[in-house]
Amino acid sequence: MQDVTRLPASVGSGRIGIVHLGLGAFHRAHQAVYLERYRQRSGDDAWGVSSANLRANVALVDALREAGHRYHVAEYADSERVTIREIGVIEETHFTGRDKSAGRDGDGHWGRDREALLARLASPETRLVTLTVTEKGYFLSPASGELLVDDPMIAADIASPESPCTAPGLLVEALYRRRDATLPPFTVLSCDNMPDNGKRTRDAVIQLAARRDAELAAWIEREVAFPCSMVDRIVPAMTEEDFARLAELGIEDSNAVVGEAFSQWVVEDDFPQGRPAWEADGVEMVADVAPFETMKLRMLNGSHSLLAYLGALDGIETVAEAVGRDDLVALLRRYMLDEAAPTLAMPEGTDLTAYAEQLLRRFANDSLRHRLQQIAMDGSQKLPQRWLHGAPARLAVGGDISCTALGVAAWIRYTAGTDLAGRSHAVDDPLAERLADLHARHGDDVAALVPAFLTVEDVFPPQLAAEPRFAEAVMAAYTTLTQQGLAGALAALARA
Numbered sequence: 001m002q003d004v005t006r007l008p009a010s011v012g013s014g015r016i017g018i019v020h021l022g023l024g025a026f027h028r029a030h031q032a033v034y035l036e037r038y039r040q041r042s043g044d045d046a047w048g049v050s051s052a053n054l055r056a057n058v059a060l061v062d063a064l065r066e067a068g069h070r071y072h073v074a075e076y077a078d079s080e081r082v083t084i085r086e087i088g089v090i091e092e093t094h095f096t097g098r099d100k101s102a103g104r105d106g107d108g109h110w111g112r113d114r115e116a117l118l119a120r121l122a123s124p125e126t127r128l129v130t131l132t133v134t135e136k137g138y139f140l141s142p143a144s145g146e147l148l149v150d151d152p153m154i155a156a157d158i159a160s161p162e163s164p165c166t167a168p169g170l171l172v173e174a175l176y177r178r179r180d181a182t183l184p185p186f187t188v189l190s191c192d193n194m195p196d197n198g199k200r201t202r203d204a205v206i207q208l209a210a211r212r213d214a215e216l217a218a219w220i221e222r223e224v225a226f227p228c229s230m231v232d233r234i235v236p237a238m239t240e241e242d243f244a245r246l247a248e249l250g251i252e253d254s255n256a257v258v259g260e261a262f263s264q265w266v267v268e269d270d271f272p273q274g275r276p277a278w279e280a281d282g283v284e285m286v287a288d289v290a291p292f293e294t295m296k297l298r299m300l301n302g303s304h305s306l307l308a309y310l311g312a313l314d315g316i317e318t319v320a321e322a323v324g325r326d327d328l329v330a331l332l333r334r335y336m337l338d339e340a341a342p343t344l345a346m347p348e349g350t351d352l353t354a355y356a357e358q359l360l361r362r363f364a365n366d367s368l369r370h371r372l373q374q375i376a377m378d379g380s381q382k383l384p385q386r387w388l389h390g391a392p393a394r395l396a397v398g399g400d401i402s403c404t405a406l407g408v409a410a411w412i413r414y415t416a417g418t419d420l421a422g423r424s425h426a427v428d429d430p431l432a433e434r435l436a437d438l439h440a441r442h443g444d445d446v447a448a449l450v451p452a453f454l455t456v457e458d459v460f461p462p463q464l465a466a467e468p469r470f471a472e473a474v475m476a477a478y479t480t481l482t483q484q485g486l487a488g489a490l491a492a493l494a495r496a
Helices: 025-029 031-042 058-066 114-121 152-159 167-180 197-210 214-223 240-248 290-313 326-343 352-363 372-376 379-388 391-396 402-414 432-442 446-454 468-495
Strands: 003-007 016-021 048-053 071-078 081-087 090-095 128-131 187-190 229-232 257-260 264-268 283-286
Touching: 016 031, 016 114, 025 031, 025 071, 025 257, 031 048, 031 081, 048 058, 048 114, 058 090, 071 240, 090 114, 114 167, 128 167, 152 167, 152 197, 167 197, 167 214, 187 197, 197 214, 229 290, 240 257, 290 326, 290 352, 290 372, 290 379, 290 402, 290 468, 326 352, 326 391, 326 402, 326 468, 379 402, 391 468, 402 446, 402 468, 432 446, 446 468
Parallel strands: 003 081, 016 048, 016 128, 048 090, 071 257, 128 187, 264 283
Antiparallel strands: 071 081, 229 264
16 A cells, blocks of 8 residues: 655745746656745745746646646655645746647647747746756757757747747847846756756857847846756656556646656855745755766766666666666666766765665666656767766776766667667657768768767767777777677676
């Protein structure tokens, strides 16, 4: 019998101080939960949320509207202990993506609620804008950090800045309107898994603003705060099985989200227009997020990516299933402690061995059904900060990068669109067509295929790609993985 705790939602007030871009499962199970806890504890109702989906899923926006913007989050400590939390802090929702139902040509039109969202962003009551738009939603090259000005969506925002369709474009237009109305700017808080996410958001916004108005870009650079943050909670994509489990507990909610009980939010304390006093609700306010951010990216997210590509190639479906294998657990321990941890500069007293063991326990939570294919999405955007930024530091001191090389080899093989047994899978990545072309051109010729991948500068920093030890390690790992399979590759790594 399950141990179920039920927590009702707070009462909405209609007062909105926060606009969130990216109305996905993670936002609803992470930031919204912290804000719900804050409002219930403090009674401060000034920080309601207006949340927007920018690119897809108009159905979610409309379903939340129909439900009065209330939904449930199921927080699983394990398969026997769950907290059901109702969330009421979201006060309104918007959709600014392509509404395919509205166009006779099947393509639809952009921006159904765009003007309403821009009006909310430009409102004097809006003091904070948060984002969970994934790495690709910033339209920055993962390797160089330059704005992708040739991307069709960014090009459209440059051509028609008053009708933006990207997150950076929305922020630029809203800040333009606020400056024009002599309103102070809002603070912009990225909650995406990127190193220096506040700085990268700032770069994207300023680079795009400079294409419109040099004085606007200078004003944003001078006046707008972009604090960094580190977010951590495992929130898998919902499945029919998840909804069925909730129905057994009496929760019939198409907007519900399932996640783990663990949650962490570390935020750089730089909010000129004020913020919720959410320290008492578990938010860690610090002067410098970078050490925590890098620790999480390289150890947790880096481990997740190792499992995603290696596991998917072997037909493994979930994280919990993967860490049920001793050889994959040994790989993760070796990667985290021998390759990732030595690249980190943590505050005194941080126990990275204990952190690694905590991560392995979290990965083993079989109540989550966290699919490896979900983690594998957008690998070209994720690899630089998870693996590739730490590898040069290891190479500089003659350190081992065998686990990283095996991960890169697995990602290259994964992008071929089949696993090692020949079963096909979708490759959901902004560079999918380009990577497929490399496979078509070079086939099984490892000596040509791997160097061709390493020359993709959107992923691999040129200095790392030019490092012979790195290229040789990836080629050796690719050969072993494709010839001996996952078990053989892990056994060879253990012997090395």
